[in-house]
Amino acid sequence: MALASVVGNVLIVGTGGAVRLTKSGLGCPTWPRCTDESYVATSEMGVHGVIEFGNRLLTFALAAVVIAGVVAAWRQRPRRRPLRLLAVAAAFGIPAQAMVGGLTVLTNLNPWVVGLHFLASMAVIAAAFAFWRRTLEPDDPARPTVPTPLRGLAWVVAGVTAAVLVVGTWVTGSGPHSGDAGAARNDLDPETISQVHADMVFLLLGLAIALWFALRAVRAPAGALRAAGLLLLAILGQGLIGFVQYLTGLPVLLVGAHMLGSCLVWLAALAVLWSTRERRPAGIAETPQPHLATASV
Incomplete structure (x- = not known):
């Protein structure tokens, strides 16, 4: 459910x-x-x-x-x-x-x-x-699966993803698909705000790439690395749809796909954040994690 x-x-x-x-x-x-x-x-x-x-x-x-x-x-x-x-x-x-x-x-x-x-x-x-x-998961206390700086980077990625979604609504509010012929627009310049949105997507992409390489460098658990990889794929796919819809005059099918893509990127960012910690039942021994022990080296 x-x-x-x-x-x-x-x-x-x-x-x-x-x-x-x-x-x-x-x-x-x-x-x-x-x-x-x-x-x-x-x-x-x-x-x-x-x-x-x-x-x-x-x-x-x-x-x-x-x-x-x-x-x-x-x-x-x-x-x-x-x-x-x-x-x-x-x-x-x-x-x-x-x-x-x-x-x-x-x-x-x-x-x-x-x-x-x-x-x-x-x-x-x-x-x-x-x-x-x-x-x-059980209700036991959460334990980190990656070094603290990388967990912080995952939070930054989630925060930038949220910011990209916010600015995306501004782009939508300046565009032609208002929902009704008589609906008002937000009076922002479509080209300018679209450029701001694209710049933020590039920032998000760079952070996601950095996170993926950093997780590989510290030999993070497979779940965290897989989640970061899926986030990268989601961002790239969403970016491709965004550029194509912009260059082709915002056809409704691509705009609709872009909206669903936003949900997938958001879910992927949340999954990355979730993968940086785990909960183990009290009776299960914790697996040694060299990447945590050597994180300060």
């Missing part, structure tokens, strides 16, 4: 992107109702109403998944308080995200609020990811 929550949150980012890219952002012109008289889309609203209302229905399906996850975490024996807290955090993210989505409609797709809607999804994905990963 925890893994289903991660997948569901990524998919709803994709369907939310489809709402924007098909200009269906105001298919339901109000919230929480679809119209002033109806909670559901009507035939007079056409395909845009169907698309927007369909995305709202998916929120209920995702809510059912996360509630099931909370129930499963509460019923697990022995009781695991951290797991329960993460399950609740992931669950509460859904109504919070729905309220932000409602605010985007009530503000007529204000680009800053639309960006906040996407970033709220990234926060919920992070909570769902942590919930899922903790289901695979």
Whole structure:
């Protein structure tokens, strides 16, 4: 159920992107109702109403998944308080995200609020990811698997990834895909903010390469090295999609793929951060790790 929550949150980012890219952002012109008289889309609203209302229905399906996850975490024996807290955090993210989505409609797709809607999804994905990963671990104290400086570098990579996502919403807010023909833009120069975004992606790529080589140099566990490699592949793939969509005039299919790619890069960055520590049951002896013992040499 925890893994289903991660997948569901990524998919709803994709369907939310489809709402924007098909200009269906105001298919339901109000919230929480679809119209002033109806909670559901009507035939007079056409395909845009169907698309927007369909995305709202998916929120209920995702809510059912996360509630099931909370129930499963509460019923697990022995009781695991951290797991329960993460399950609740992931669950509460859904109504919070729905309220932000409602605010985007009530503000007529204000680009800053639309960006906040996407970033709220990234926060919920992070909570769902942590919930899922903790289901695979005991509740024993975490131990580092890499030297402290490299764990710090992993945090920097995650922070820069978050910054890239934030600036990416500014690029979106300056571009043509507003979600509705009458929606405002953020008045930032598209070329300038796109260049800033690209520069930050290059910074992230450089940091990810440095982290991968550093992990190899200290003979880090295979899991950490594999996670860093997957992050590199995700960044390169996302960068390629970004450049192609920019050079081809932002076709909707590539923009949608770029949105899903953002989720994968974010998840890959979180996986790298997670791989720099581990939890072992109290009865299992810790494997000697030469890279930790020699880290200060």
